[in-house]
Amino acid sequence: MSTRISRPQRLASWAVAVIAAIHIVLTMVWVAPSNSIVKEIIPRKTLAVYMEPMFSQSWSVFAPNPMSGTYHLEVRAALAGAGAPEITEWVDATAAEYTFKYHQLAPGRASKTADILAQRFKDAHDALVSEQKPFVENNYFKDDWQERFKKRLVDNQSSKAKTSTYLRLDRMVTAYATQVAHAVWDGEIERVQFRVTRTAPISFAKRHNPDAKPPKPTVINAGWRGTVVEEGQNSERFAEFFLRGLEGAKKRG
Amino acid sequence: MADVKKSLRVLWTLIRTTVADLFTRFVHTVEDWLLGPKKARYGMAITRVLMGTAALGLLVSDFRGRYYHYGSAAAWNREVSVPTSKFAKISLFDLFRSLVLNDVWLTLIYLAVMVLAVLVILGWRTRIVLIVFFFAWVSLIAINRPYGNQGDNIMRIAFLLMIFADPAGVWSLDARRKRKQNRSEPTGSWFGNLLHNAAVALMIIQVCIVYVSGGLYKATGKPWQEGYAVYNPLNTVRYGPWPELNEMVSSSTLLILGAAWGSILLQVFFPMMLLNRITRVIALLGISGFHIGIAVLMGLAWFSLAMLAIDAMLIRDRTWQKIGGMLTALRKNPETLLPEPPPAAKLPLARRRT
Numbered sequence: 001m002s003t004r005i006s007r008p009q010r011l012a013s014w015a016v017a018v019i020a021a022i023h024i025v026l027t028m029v030w031v032a033p034s035n036s037i038v039k040e041i042i043p044r045k046t047l048a049v050y051m052e053p054m055f056s057q058s059w060s061v062f063a064p065n066p067m068s069g070t071y072h073l074e075v076r077a078a079l080a081g082a083g084a085p086e087i088t089e090w091v092d093a094t095a096a097e098y099t100f101k102y103h104q105l106a107p108g109r110a111s112k113t114a115d116i117l118a119q120r121f122k123d124a125h126d127a128l129v130s131e132q133k134p135f136v137e138n139n140y141f142k143d144d145w146q147e148r149f150k151k152r153l154v155d156n157q158s159s160k161a162k163t164s165t166y167l168r169l170d171r172m173v174t175a176y177a178t179q180v181a182h183a184v185w186d187g188e189i190e191r192v193q194f195r196v197t198r199t200a201p202i203s204f205a206k207r208h209n210p211d212a213k214p215p216k217p218t219v220i221n222a223g224w225r226g227t228v229v230e231e232g233q234n235s236e237r238f239a240e241f242f243l244r245g246l247e248g249a250k251k252r253g
Numbered sequence: 254m255a256d257v258k259k260s261l262r263v264l265w266t267l268i269r270t271t272v273a274d275l276f277t278r279f280v281h282t283v284e285d286w287l288l289g290p291k292k293a294r295y296g297m298a299i300t301r302v303l304m305g306t307a308a309l310g311l312l313v314s315d316f317r318g319r320y321y322h323y324g325s326a327a328a329w330n331r332e333v334s335v336p337t338s339k340f341a342k343i344s345l346f347d348l349f350r351s352l353v354l355n356d357v358w359l360t361l362i363y364l365a366v367m368v369l370a371v372l373v374i375l376g377w378r379t380r381i382v383l384i385v386f387f388f389a390w391v392s393l394i395a396i397n398r399p400y401g402n403q404g405d406n407i408m409r410i411a412f413l414l415m416i417f418a419d420p421a422g423v424w425s426l427d428a429r430r431k432r433k434q435n436r437s438e439p440t441g442s443w444f445g446n447l448l449h450n451a452a453v454a455l456m457i458i459q460v461c462i463v464y465v466s467g468g469l470y471k472a473t474g475k476p477w478q479e480g481y482a483v484y485n486p487l488n489t490v491r492y493g494p495w496p497e498l499n500e501m502v503s504s505s506t507l508l509i510l511g512a513a514w515g516s517i518l519l520q521v522f523f524p525m526m527l528l529n530r531i532t533r534v535i536a537l538l539g540i541s542g543f544h545i546g547i548a549v550l551m552g553l554a555w556f557s558l559a560m561l562a563i564d565a566m567l568i569r570d571r572t573w574q575k576i577g578g579m580l581t582a583l584r585k586n587p588e589t590l591l592p593e594p595p596p597a598a599k600l601p602l603a604r605r606r607t
Contacts, residue, residue: 005284009443013287016451024458031466053339053346054413055404059467064474067492068485094490100318101494106310106554110318111401113327115491116400131262139413168335175329199490204481207503232333241321 071118072197077181080188099248118196124169131156141191141226175228183239196220291449294422295573296566299421303562305374307555312367324359338395348392353412376425383416404556418452460563468520480510492551
């Protein structure tokens with residue numbers, strides 16, 4: 001075989017082999033731990049120019065520490081009334097969407113919307129500095145509340161990027177909560193409130209212990225927010241899917 | 254003294270010629286492998302079918318929730334105006350963002366991508382379909398990147414590499430069409446073979462990188478070292494579509510431990526196990542069990558199917574052809590699969606008189 005290979009074929013095969021080999025090595029460096037000393041040879045940002053977004057990948061997803069918490073995103077609203085606004089009960093959006101995952105061989109991604117949103121929110125919130133966190137719990141829903149809230153956080157920030165990420169997520173959850181409120185309750189929604197909870201299971205060692213109590217959940221209580229409706233939002237489409245989920249959640253008890 | 258010099262010269266010649274010989278053999282092996290006949294043709298056909306199914310499956314499972322996940326019900330996530338995916342900056346991979354808030358457009362786009370996935374499965378005009386599908390698929394998935402997972406990454410890379418290969422040379426509508434047109438299947442152009450074989454190598458090496466790195470990362474974690482690691486995700490709502498099943502698995506220390514240590518060893522040693530036929534079979538059976546377990550217990554069906562799809566290329570073409578032959582026989586002439594009846598001459602004479 002080798003004797004019948006012509007020169008151009010040989011050159012082409014080696015060109016391809018070398019490109020492939022370089023790609024493999026770069027992939028291995030990219031996949032390797034990012035805090036290794038390899039970053040002195042190839043900085044991660046430089047490597048990212050080649051690897052992202054086409055070859056983006058990360059295989060440390062369940063390792064070293066696999067996910068161990070369940071997130072819940074709950075929403076309630078204040079409905080405009082004759083006198084004082086009526087405060088509704090809390091609705092668990094994560095549980096509602098779980099209907100689309102429960103006993104499904106191939107659950108769709110829609111079923112983890114609130115779940116992932118809750119995690120993103122908690123991660124963004126955890127990145128805030130302690131001076132900023134109290135403002136999250138305060139109420140901001142009158143007039144130019146978004147500006148006032150932003151100013152409070154920015155005035156106390158230590159990282160511009162982390163604050164802007166948090167503000168983006170706070171707005172996103174508020175917009176999501178607004179849709180949940182519109183779906184579940186009739187009437188004019190004056191303001192919405194959400195809370196994000198993370199619960200961990202009983203540790204493996206204690207799982208057979210009947211007296212064992214699960215670890216205390218972490219709760220982030222956001223204050224009341226004004227309603228947020230983003231451009232292009234279709235509340236009916238949201239409601240038709242969400243309410244089906246909520247029905248299922250009620251049936252599961 | 255002269256003897257020592259002579260011996261050294263002989264030793265040096267020996268080393269020189271051995272190295273030169275090994276180098277030449279290495280060079281020829283690489284060239285022959287890359288430029289030779291297409292490797293894993295049947296394996297990659299299965300890869301094509303299963304990857305197409307994984308893509309179609311993902312779309313079908315979110316069909317009822319398409320507005321909620323990609324469309325007008327999801328405007329609250331502002332992916333359309335402030336996208337999180339880096340693909341949004343590349344127009345060929347950002348084909349639909351401006352359209353998805355319109356229900357009719359989204360449904361049309363969604364159905365079109367489903368049709369393309371079906372065409373990939375069937376292997377119809379595969380190269381051009383794969384290319385169009387690739388841009389459409391990546392564009393659609395990128396719209397809601399925070400809700401994706403690593404399955405999206407491996408599928409994208411595998412689809413990209415398949416474009417350079419020949420995943421529909423056999424077991425496809427394209428192959429049937431070429432047979433009908435009596436186009437004799439030569440060994441193929443050397444350039445086509447080169448690209449195909451390089452793609453096969455890259456896909457397999459990519460999958461080995463996934464397994465080995467994943468295994469090594471696991472090994473560095475306390476929950477994995479101590480053996481209880483899988484208990485944690487199995488007891489979350491996100492990865493618990495069948496809480497009763499997860500409960501059953503969690504109650505068995507042996508299963509939990511086996512899953513943790515077994516997956517580490519299997520993943521880390523995977524590439525080495527491929528080098529010997531027996532260990533290769535064990536590795537493939539093990540990794541298939543791993544993927545099926547993840548698919549069923551954690552609800553990650555399509556990600557698992559995509560990984561199984563690429564692993565299909567590790568089964569030899571000869572084995573695939575045998576399986577194909579058995580299935581064809583089963584369909585057309587089931588009796589041929591049964592053992593042969595004894596010839597009539599062997600029957601006792603008494604019987605023949607009736």
